[in-house]
Amino acid sequence: MIDNLFGSNPENSGILVVGSLAALLGAHLVLSFILKSFKRDSYKSFGFVSDAASLLSNSDSVLGRDGVKESIAGYERLFSGARKNVGTTTTADSIQHREKEYATMVNSFYDLVTDFYEWGWGQSFHFAPRLKGETFEESIYRAEHYLALRSNITPTSKVLDVGCGVGGPMRNIQQFTGADITGVTINEYQVNVGNQYCAQKGIDQKCRLIQGDFQKLPEKFEAGTFDAAYAIEATCHSPDRKICFSGVNHCLKKGGLFVGYDWVVLPETGYDEKNPEHVRVKEGIEVGNGLPTLATSQEVVRALEESGFEVLDSFDANRNVHSDREIPWYQTLYGSFFTLSGFRMTHIGRICTHSIVSALEFMRIAPKGSVRVSSLLNATALDLVEGGKEEIFTPSFFFLARKK
Numbered sequence: 502m503i504d505n506l507f508g509s510n511p512e513n514s515g516i517l518v519v520g521s522l523a524a525l526l527g528a529h530l531v532l533s534f535i536l537k538s539f540k541r542d543s544y545k546s547f548g549f550v551s552d553a554a555s556l557l558s559n560s561d562s563v564l565g566r567d568g569v570k571e572s573i574a575g576y577e578r579l580f581s582g583a584r585k586n587v588g589t590t591t592t593a594d595s596i597q598h599r600e601k602e603y604a605t606m607v608n609s610f611y612d613l614v615t616d617f618y619e620w621g622w623g624q625s626f627h628f629a630p631r632l633k634g635e636t637f638e639e640s641i642y643r644a645e646h647y648l649a650l651r652s653n654i655t656p657t658s659k660v661l662d663v664g665c666g667v668g669g670p671m672r673n674i675q676q677f678t679g680a681d682i683t684g685v686t687i688n689e690y691q692v693n694v695g696n697q698y699c700a701q702k703g704i705d706q707k708c709r710l711i712q713g714d715f716q717k718l719p720e721k722f723e724a725g726t727f728d729a730a731y732a733i734e735a736t737c738h739s740p741d742r743k744i745c746f747s748g749v750n751h752c753l754k755k756g757g758l759f760v761g762y763d764w765v766v767l768p769e770t771g772y773d774e775k776n777p778e779h780v781r782v783k784e785g786i787e788v789g790n791g792l793p794t795l796a797t798s799q800e801v802v803r804a805l806e807e808s809g810f811e812v813l814d815s816f817d818a819n820r821n822v823h824s825d826r827e828i829p830w831y832q833t834l835y836g837s838f839f840t841l842s843g844f845r846m847t848h849i850g851r852i853c854t855h856s857i858v859s860a861l862e863f864m865r866i867a868p869k870g871s872v873r874v875s876s877l878l879n880a881t882a883l884d885l886v887e888g889g890k891e892e893i894f895t896p897s898f899f900f901l902a903r904k905k
């Protein structure tokens with residue numbers, strides 16, 4: 502099953518790559534043993550091998566070395582049959598299993614992938630529409646600033662970040678607006694590293710991450726605590742958006758704005774649930790990203806309306822993905838060869854990372870299970886690209902809603 506799910510045999514690939522990487526590893530491994538610290542800013546980090554050595558095994562890690570293997574095995578069970586037969590993880594039983602176990606699924610997933618995301622992507626864990634002439638980082642900032650502007654965040658606003666990751670967007674939006682922002686993530690590891698970043702930037706008085714479940718927001722916050730809320734590529738993990746959105750509604754003041762980008766399949770531009778190729782891509786995205794099941798844009802809007810919001814605007818921010826003006830959002834997964842961080846996102850860059858992780862796991866430097874995590878992410882990158890090319894999926898369904 503593991504081979505089918507993640508596409509490669511870790512033992513064999515480990516043996517194959519050890520020889521070819523031995524020379525490269527030598528100098529870097531000494532360094533990684535001495536430093537034993539993952540430089541947590543992929544835009545600036547240049548220690549390719551020494552940083553890779555610290556993925557899933559750095560001083561902030563909450564998983565013990567054995568925890569990685571157990572965690573990936575537990576995650577795998579929730580997607581039983583995935584990538585074997587199309588439709589297996591779209592059955593009601595399979596979806597309900599993940600919805601019931603969402604908290605464990607999401608928490609395990611982010612214990613496993615947070616380092617890889619930072620390594621390849623940066624501190625903001627989301628995609629963004631990108632204009633020609635714009636750098637990847639500029640497109641990320643623009644997507645975040647757009648949310649801040651549409652939700653009328655001002656220097657005096659109190660803002661909730663729903664599913665905040667390690668807080669990349671939170672820090673950028675805080676610096677853009679001056680607002681006070683509280684981020685909630687279910688994952689303790691993200692809270693620990695995110696709060697370190699806030700302190701490093703000297704904005705920890707205005708920006709904080711707390712551990713919590715966005716399905717249970719009323720347990721954390723008094724009614725009417727926040728002026729505005731946003732959720733970036735996070736509510737796709739929700740087992741029931743109506744519960745999540747109702748909780749956001751509870752936390753907002755009357756008239757408060759809630760904005761976000763959500764992951765959805767797109768029947769409006771051709772997604773067909775009866776087309777096995779479309780279902781294959783959808784299931785690949787789900788298994789590679791810890792999702793109970795992908796919703797449609799209509800379902801997202803309906804859930805907002807049924808949770809006490811008036812939906813003021815909604816559209817796919819990638820609707821011009823194939824116009825002359827844009828670089829497709831999924832292009833970043835091909836990456837650029839001009840910077841090291843860009844290279845890591847390319848197909849070849851990911852193969853390099855995968856090979857290094859394989860070698861490190863084989864040499865028992867990286868925890869057992871690391872290769873499977875790397876394979877999981879590589880496989881889903883291809884599904885995301887296919888979904889984007891076919892315009893049957895978007896990670897950037899924008900919504901603006903007002904608490905009634």
Ligand SMILES: C[S@@+](CC[C@H](N)C(=O)[O-])C[C@H]1O[C@@H](n2cnc3c(N)ncnc32)[C@H](O)[C@@H]1O
Binds near residue numbers: 666685733734
């Ligand atoms: C793809 S990441 C996006 C993170 C962040 N919004 C960003 O753009 O960098 C999804 C986030 O949602 C969080 N999440 C998923 N389910 C959650 C839940 N039930 N409660 C709280 N956070 C959750 C994950 O822990 C993760 O931080």
